[in-house]
Amino acid sequence: MRRRAGPDLALASFRTPEGASADRVKLFPFHVDPDHWRAGLGTALHEACVEHWRADGRSTAVLDVHVDNRRAQAFSARQGWVPDPEHPPAEGDHHVFLRLPVRGE
DSSP: OEEEETTTTEEEEEEOOTTOOTTEEEEEEEEEOGGGTTSSHHHHHHHHHHHHHHHTTOOEEEEEEETTOHHHHHHHHHTTOEEOTTSOOOTTOSEEEEEEEOOOO
């Protein structure tokens, strides 16, 4: 599924990872046009994704971010993403694996 915020200003794509249970979702591309960073689009798009995942009965979202992409890692941390204990970093990894509990209280 793809969610857009505005005319090509932000894009998120997600699906159930291959071989995973139906309650897990993986966030693939999540992009905000750099000219619009820090304007709230990323946060709004992320909230829309989480709302959709909750409505679909997902319990966990996973994401991998390139190890050098500190901006994306910081954004993800602000949204509640934490290191995925099922995929700890290994020497030579090019990505950091994150997870987010999705179920609402």
